[in-house]
Amino acid sequence: MNYRESYDSWLNNQYFDEKTREELLSIKEDEKEIEDRFYKDLEFGTAGLRGKIGAGTNRMNIYIISRATQGLADFIVEKGQKYMDMGVAIAYDSRHFSKEFAKRAALVLAGNNVKAYLFESLRPTPVLSFTVGHLKTASGIVVTASHNPKEYNGYKVYWEDAAQIGQEYADAITEKILSIKNFEDIKIMDEQEALDKGLLNILGSEIDDIYVSKVKELALRDDIDKDIKVVYTPLNGTGNKLVRRVLKERGFSNITVVPEQENPDPNFTTAPFPNPEDPRAFEYAERLGQEIGADLLLATDPDCDRLAIMVRDEDGKYIAFNGNQTGAILVKYIVEGRKETGRLPENSFIVKSIVTGDLGRAIAEKHGVKTYDALTGFKNICGVANALEKSGNNKFIFGYEESIGYVTGDFVKDKDGVISSMMLCEAAAYYKKQGKTLIDVLEEIYKEFGYYREKQISLVLEGIEGSRRIGRMMEVYRNEYPMKVGDLKLVKYVDYKTGKGTDVITGEASDVEIPSSNVLEFTLEDGSWYSVRPSGTEPKIKLYLYSKAETAQEAEQKIASMEEVVLTKLKSVE
Structure with a gap:
């Protein structure tokens, strides 16, 4: 369905609470806002979920949390009773709705007979990783948007090795999430029942x-x-x-x-x-x-x-x-x-x-x-x-x-x-x-060791058009990159998306032993280098500049030259 149909389905479905429907009614005359909230589902990836708090499929809310957790629960249930009994550890930060989102995740897990371990109060994210390893749980969830502004929240998933999930598991969980066609199919257990059955356990x-x-x-x-x-x-x-x-x-x-x-x-x-x-x-x-x-x-x-x-x-x-x-x-x-x-x-x-x-x-x-x-x-x-x-x-x-x-x-x-x-x-x-x-x-x-200098630059491009422009920037730069920065020639180009590195002088190509990712890397003849990549969690395209020289001043001048050349090229892409 298109974004309008999705909006109407949320607005008219009694499954969604009154506060959610009131919020959606308040934007009924704002077509751009409706489109931004419903033109896609908030994507689940290796960084889990992250987005602005609010009603809609492209927002962080109790319903999107429930669906993501149902997908995770389905993935765990498919692995068998051992993993269901190992359970999932859950922590959360100080943001708006973090506690509510964490508790809802725990009760969805319980509704699927997957044991949940929920912290009694907020905890640092690394404590969640430690807890997964210490309790030997199957998985972990932390509700956080890290360093984003107050309007954001997020949801990160860990696996039994206590690290965040990689692409393989993220894809498998995403498949489970996408198979959930109706929010009414999500299983949620009452809190007291979950406690009584030992499916909700409080950590302190x-x-x-x-x-x-x-x-x-x-x-x-x-x-x-x-x-x-x-x-x-x-x-x-x-x-x-x-x-x-x-x-x-x-x-x-x-x-x-x-x-x-x-x-x-x-x-x-x-x-x-x-x-x-x-x-x-x-x-x-x-x-x-x-x-x-x-x-x-x-x-x-x-x-x-x-x-x-x-x-x-x-x-x-x-x-x-x-x-x-x-x-x-x-x-x-x-x-x-x-x-x-x-x-x-x-x-x-x-x-x-x-x-x-x-x-x-x-x-x-x-x-x-x-x-x-x-x-x-x-x-x-x-x-x-x-x-x-x-x-x-x-x-x-x-x-x-x-x-x-x-x-x-x-x-x-x-x-x-x-x-x-x-x-x-x-x-x-x-x-x-x-x-x-x-x-x-x-x-x-x-x-x-020499004077190393570095600079990171982020171009923030929000919304649908921003996302599309970031995509165009990456594709243009992938095919039309500068061959010189000041007096320095480009000697190597690596495209981590294709897994290929190219010696620009000889034209010789080689494989890169790093998993595929939308990152471009360019090395100049003096060893200075830079990378361009879109952020995986924020509406940004990121630029990383690195130089090395015998003096701090020379290293900084090289950074300035790279910045001018690369930004000029990126900003020329409309």
């Missing part, structure tokens, strides 16, 4: 205690300056309790939390765009840091799987580190710390995404640690790590991506803002005892 602090003890076991050094002064903001999300608890139990005594952003707030009143990757999210933390003279500012995103930092320089100003820089610091600290303490196994390896820079690789290789590449997203990073550990005597020690996601250890198969906060504070405290800031350490890294 007992999981936190085990998780925190595992996090603290990752500590590498104790001969550090634990009086380092830190300001932390959870950005009104889920990180407050566990980040503070871990740091306190590790002995850090000078942790000050931004009071306006300490407690959950689904409106993100003081941070309308709660993305710590954007330095503007540090406004309140920076102000408090100046007041108390903090050495370090930490911010986790609302579901506490990502971490960003700012570091006080010698003039008292706070300098924002991007994900590549923080990742390089953590690679150095973890690899060298493990080596020093005898905890660096043979065949150790790290995994990074294909759009993450190569500075971490250079640091790791100095110490004999291999780096592997994965597609964007921690489902892929942890997927590669799991596969490598199963295939031989390999030991995963660190995974990261430029979008401020990091993890170490083997008990969380996702990026983890709690673990990262502890490791970063430990690193900063270790170097402070040597009289260095993280700025000093980064400069030392550059002097040893």
